[in-house]
Amino acid sequence: MSTRGWALLSAICFLLGLALPRRGGGFPHRRARGHGDGRGDRWDGRGAGRQGEATFTTLRVAARAAPWLRSGLTSQTAGKAVRHLRVLLGAEAAALAGPDGVLAWDGGPDCQRERAPGHAAAALASRRPRVLEGEALACGRPDCPVRSAAAVPLEVDGRVAGVLLAYGAAPAPALLRTAAEVARWICGQLELAGLDEYRRRAAEAEMRALRAQISPHFVYNSLTTIASFVRTDPERARELLVDFADFARYVLRRARDLTTLADELRCVDRYLLLERARFGDRLRFTVQVAPEVLGVAVPFLCLQPLVENAIKHGLARSGGPGEVRVVIEDAGAEAHISVEDDGLGMEPEQARLLLDDGPRAGRGEGGIGLANVDLRLRQIYGDGYGLVVESGLGAGTRVRLRVPKGVRAADPA
Numbered sequence: 001m002s003t004r005g006w007a008l009l010s011a012i013c014f015l016l017g018l019a020l021p022r023r024g025g026g027f028p029h030r031r032a033r034g035h036g037d038g039r040g041d042r043w044d045g046r047g048a049g050r051q052g053e054a055t056f057t058t059l060r061v062a063a064r065a066a067p068w069l070r071s072g073l074t075s076q077t078a079g080k081a082v083r084h085l086r087v088l089l090g091a092e093a094a095a096l097a098g099p100d101g102v103l104a105w106d107g108g109p110d111c112q113r114e115r116a117p118g119h120a121a122a123a124l125a126s127r128r129p130r131v132l133e134g135e136a137l138a139c140g141r142p143d144c145p146v147r148s149a150a151a152v153p154l155e156v157d158g159r160v161a162g163v164l165l166a167y168g169a170a171p172a173p174a175l176l177r178t179a180a181e182v183a184r185w186i187c188g189q190l191e192l193a194g195l196d197e198y199r200r201r202a203a204e205a206e207m208r209a210l211r212a213q214i215s216p217h218f219v220y221n222s223l224t225t226i227a228s229f230v231r232t233d234p235e236r237a238r239e240l241l242v243d244f245a246d247f248a249r250y251v252l253r254r255a256r257d258l259t260t261l262a263d264e265l266r267c268v269d270r271y272l273l274l275e276r277a278r279f280g281d282r283l284r285f286t287v288q289v290a291p292e293v294l295g296v297a298v299p300f301l302c303l304q305p306l307v308e309n310a311i312k313h314g315l316a317r318s319g320g321p322g323e324v325r326v327v328i329e330d331a332g333a334e335a336h337i338s339v340e341d342d343g344l345g346m347e348p349e350q351a352r353l354l355l356d357d358g359p360r361a362g363r364g365e366g367g368i369g370l371a372n373v374d375l376r377l378r379q380i381y382g383d384g385y386g387l388v389v390e391s392g393l394g395a396g397t398r399v400r401l402r403v404p405k406g407v408r409a410a411d412p413a
Helices: 003-019 046-069 075-089 116-126 172-212 216-232 234-251 261-282 304-316 348-353 370-381
Strands: 030-032 042-044 093-098 101-107 130-133 148-156 159-168 258-260 283-289 297-299 322-331 334-341 388-391 397-404
Touching: 046 075, 046 172, 075 093, 075 101, 075 159, 075 172, 093 116, 101 116, 101 159, 116 130, 116 148, 116 159, 130 172, 148 172, 159 172, 216 234, 216 261, 234 261, 258 261, 261 283, 261 297, 261 304, 261 322, 297 370, 304 322, 304 334, 304 370, 304 397, 348 388, 370 397
Parallel strands: 283 322
Antiparallel strands: 030 042, 093 101, 093 159, 130 148, 148 159, 258 297, 322 334, 334 397, 388 397
16 A cells, blocks of 8 residues: 555544544444343434534544644644644643754643653654653642653654654553554654655656757757858847747746746747748748637646647658648637647557657657646646647648636746
8 A cells, every 4th residue: 555545544543543432342322221121222322423523523623733734844834733733632732843842832831841842852862652750740830730741753754753742631551542643643644745745846857857858959950040140140140049048948947837828829939930940931830819818827838849749740751841820719618729730640540659658759859748748738637638639641730738717827937
């Protein structure tokens, strides 16, 4: 079972354990005595109502603490979570500590709060749960409600991330059992926080890799084309150099999942101008856009790979002139986008391979693969929003996609 599965299973078992009664066999109904009338024993459902209320309360408190723990163990998140953890523990006071000291405290007398750093340090050093009684808690206050305490290390992925401290009036063994179960649940949430951070870093690495996939052939050809105009048409060379700089700035800017159609179209416009300078009159292109959809959020770098693929199949391979058409329509709750070329086309099997996640599937001389765009569309919007490739021999190729309008893009970088 995966780490996420074990964490969720542990959380469910812990919550059910807190909700079930500690006495009478733990069954949620009370068994009434028979009256010798032949009807046998009867079930009294009044306990079921109390049981349901206890379960609901436990789940609600845990749900309030979980989002903070899922953000990692810091002074801010610990401060938000510890108040709910104290309720789960049923303790006079509770604290969360990290390797460098106590992060947050809730409830309890100040005399015990002052001793908490030492209690946490001892548990961190031993890496084992500790029970504190008697002299370890004596503070000279006859009315101190704390009679016992438990310090349980929080071990996540083989390392101790912190300590859970619980202070109460219950017998030490009972308090330790409860604190150990709560600590197991906390560790599960912290493991999920680690997975969330791993996914975030993986997404950033994927975006860096995406930028690295911009075709080196395109960069080389663009710079060579610009150099060819330096002497014959310096003004044209300057304009193309500015276009190339704008294109590079967009591709290399701060990573994010979504941008707007307007930004993507500006990137496509610069790309087409550079390719037009290379191919001359052999390349014709038209772009038709409904103004209503310019603000629609789309995945970063989702259109340029489609246009690059169209030029590759519609012009570069044929050796003759070719046309690329980009059409973006307003379709109510969605924006419909198509990129089409009038080139040689391909067999259906070859078209299917464009969306395979192979090492060079759908790539234009090292460019971003269509499989990459297809995967990101499905991850963000769902399986119904992947690319659709339509082609046939001698019939050109069209790639279609749909994006819903309800998703918002981040602020511009």
